[in-house]
Amino acid sequence: MNEETRARRHLLDRIREDRLVTRRDYLRLLVTVSGGLLAGTIAVASGIFRRHGTETGAARKVADSVATGESFTFSYPGPDDPAIGMRLDDDSLVAYSSVCTHLACAVLWIKESGKLECPCHNGVFDARSGDVLAGPPPRPLPKIELRERSDGIYAGGGSA
Numbered sequence: 001m002n003e004e005t006r007a008r009r010h011l012l013d014r015i016r017e018d019r020l021v022t023r024r025d026y027l028r029l030l031v032t033v034s035g036g037l038l039a040g041t042i043a044v045a046s047g048i049f050r051r052h053g054t055e056t057g058a059a060r061k062v063a064d065s066v067a068t069g070e071s072f073t074f075s076y077p078g079p080d081d082p083a084i085g086m087r088l089d090d091d092s093l094v095a096y097s098s099v100c101t102h103l104a105c106a107v108l109w110i111k112e113s114g115k116l117e118c119p120c121h122n123g124v125f126d127a128r129s130g131d132v133l134a135g136p137p138p139r140p141l142p143k144i145e146l147r148e149r150s151d152g153i154y155a156g157g158g159s160a
């Protein structure tokens with residue numbers, strides 16, 4: 001075998017090895033992408049990416065009482081769904097998910113302004129409706145129904 005034949009054979013061997021690596025890499029990429037899509041599909045189907053406060057739940061006592069102009073925090077409908085309730089100046093009770101609809105910071109009740117404010121990017125929400133008054137939040141705060149009974153304040157459930 002002369003030098004030129006040896007060099008040609010060596011070059012062909014390298015090309016074959018490169019093809020194998022390319023196929024392996026392609027298969028690895030295919031398996032990774034398919035696995036990622038499958039995991040994402042399972043996560044969406046199981047509700048991992050649901051929006052806070054968009055579910056309704058059974059009626060549950062969330063506070064004993066609240067004075068006019070004051071607020072209280074609770075979780076609803078699940079333990080990982082932070083919420084805030086307030087008694088407004090006209091004695092009405094309102095409650096919302098306290099997860100800002102922009103980037104999920106916690107909104108705060110500002111008694112002096114009578115509004116809900118998000119300190120992260122200065123989002124401002126109307127306390128009566130949950131509507132966005134200022135800032136970048138794209139949607140109103142999800143509302144939670146509150147009912148006052150003789151033994152306390154209840155969230156959700158639909159019946160008093």
Ligand code: FES
Pocket residue numbers: 100101102103104105118119120121122123135136137
């Ligand atoms: S996270 Fe609330 S305004 Fe950005």
